[in-house]
Amino acid sequence: MKIDKTVISERLLDLAAGTIKLTTSLEKTYTGRHVSGQLMRSATSAGANYEEACGAESRKDFLHKMQIVLKELRESLYWIRLIEKADLNASVSNNLNSLLSEAQELTNIIAKSIITAKKNK
Numbered sequence: 320m321k322i323d324k325t326v327i328s329e330r331l332l333d334l335a336a337g338t339i340k341l342t343t344s345l346e347k348t349y350t351g352r353h354v355s356g357q358l359m360r361s362a363t364s365a366g367a368n369y370e371e372a373c374g375a376e377s378r379k380d381f382l383h384k385m386q387i388v389l390k391e392l393r394e395s396l397y398w399i400r401l402i403e404k405a406d407l408n409a410s411v412s413n414n415l416n417s418l419l420s421e422a423q424e425l426t427n428i429i430a431k432s433i434i435t436a437k438k439n440k
Contacts, residue, residue: 324373330425331366337418338362345408358398365391385433392426
């Protein structure tokens, strides 16, 4: 099943917006600020790099940018799981679970896209 790039773009934008909402609700401790910053950077970077990949100048450029998107999504997954495991903000557990699920789905989609693009060289 082929997923339209505008759908992926919108989902990445929603993930970034969701993580911004999550990070603003975390405690303003040293740990909370550190984890918030890391998550915000990785989640927002995934969407921005995907937009760059959509405008890539070559297949090699496209693959490189998509691999960056994948790395940023994996990093986002790590930070979301850390928030959950360290119980940094139990009041957002429903939002946390939906962000975790969406980040995992997007990671799988991007990984599959990279595999497909490599096969179609």
